[in-house]
Amino acid sequence: MTSPKLTDWTQQKERTSGFWLKLIRGLALLFPRWLVKPLLHPIILFYMPISGKQKAASRHYLNQVLGRPAGFWDTYKHFLWFATTILDRVYFLTNRIEPFEVEYTNLEAWQASMKKNPAQLYFGAHFGSLDAIRALSSDLYDIKIKVVLKVDQNETIVKLLNELNPEMETMVIPYNGLQTIFDIHDTIESEQSVAILKDRPVGQEATVKVRFFDDEMLIPIAGFKLAKRFDIPVTVFFGRFEGGNRYHVYSDALTFEPGASLQEMAQAYMDEVARQCCQSPYNWFNFYHYWLDDEDASK
Template identity: 30%
Template sequence: MSEGWLQQREHGTRIAWRFMVWMALSAGRPAARALLYPICLYYLVFSWQTRRAIQPFLIRALGRPIGWQDLYRQYHCFASTLLDRTYLLAGKASSFDVDIRGLDLLNDRLARGQGCILLGSHLGSFEIVRTIGLTLKDAEIKVLMYEHNTPMIRDNFHSLNPTIAETVIQTGSLDTMLQVKECLDRGGVVGMLADRLVKQDQATPCTFFGKPARFPAGTMWLASILKVPVILFFGLYRGGNRYEVHFELFAEEVLVDRRHRDREVQQWTQRYADRLEHYCRLTADNWFNFYDFWEEHG
């Protein structure tokens, strides 16, 4: 776990992005998907940095030596979900085959007017989960996001669906967590991703695939202050137009004794890392942390 992803620049240009979005929406998904092959091939050949960063993960998650086709799958999977994000934001969710598991966990609590934290990761697509959110009746859904390092992607998607901007709580301002609390108090759902460190985040040392990795400590500490149920979610891309969404109860309440704060936050975070590892083994090609996660390259 590192802040390495913050240093990475977005590739491509705004015009190329706009063209892709226009293409995707006017030519349709099959034609746009055909374009993903040359694009992924391009990245496979030219972005050696990314390739070097993702290799250790793939070797650990797959438990075997990896080849070009594994790397290519990774890029293709990422590109597919990014493309699908365009359709999802444009309101074309019905063309996807989404298998949802454990949604009752969330529905039951929302029916009781209980706010919930939805805890995700950069494994798979969170957009597909947001789509489910839009189908939950009367539930307010907000997503806590750090969008400062991908302004191009952000602007593009915001222009595609302006209502999305209203559902985003930007991290990095003093009242960020006050907004989170207010949404939960109204019985809403706040989604957050807990596998990436943002600058100045306090980190907690965990074990991920048997190797030490730093995870943000703030997430579990925040959950313990907010005293609401925490539900894990994973929106896994399974090829073609198939997605699998898993909801899993993490804790009715994350209890942290202030006197042993560091230790207990670490224990909770480790539990999260363990579940993440479990799903990573299921769908290694959904891992979209394209950077030196274990901070091994110094």
């Protein structure tokens, strides 16, 4: 099952100008974070008036997670936290993690699990910072995690950031339809872990309907099929930005009832995403029409 509106994010153009990205990247390489971060405010004020669809998606989500009508400053904060995580990618990719305060949940269990089973499936979301997880986890333990990424959707950002740390490019599995499944299989067979952001479908891939707050939405089922096929541990992971210079790296085993259906597995994952959103609402970075309208939800 697919939905034209749900897959609309793949047609959505990058809102981040190459000029602004190069400027922020250059300043971040030269100056400390506290000096560069204030520049995000004029950039956001520039983009908000021309980002109607993104603002509408932000308000739709925030209305539900906050339990009240979202105002201008709620949407502004949502955009600001997203922009901050992009800025922080420069520091994470250049291993300049000293400015950050990091809290971990289930760290010891995570390390023990990775030591016992170096090949795992990690299910994340477009939530917080994936680079925070990779940079901070590799500092604690020699963890090799390859990430499945639709590179061409964020080509400008990916290209500029890969220039900061060319090694990171080797840790990406580009989304390429069926070939991606073979690449994931080879990665797991080589005893490396694979991270998949499970909250967005790509193209015409198979999906399943799940509940997310007051909405129904579609998410891809390929990762859950892989979990069944390989019979390897599945971990949910989130790098929550918590304001200032604080990040919270959370990981936990995602367990399923014996014989669970793909829909039940998908709902268990989405329930955990919703729980994370309740704890830190401004980290959900899906600025597109991700929810099913009534006529689609009834199908």
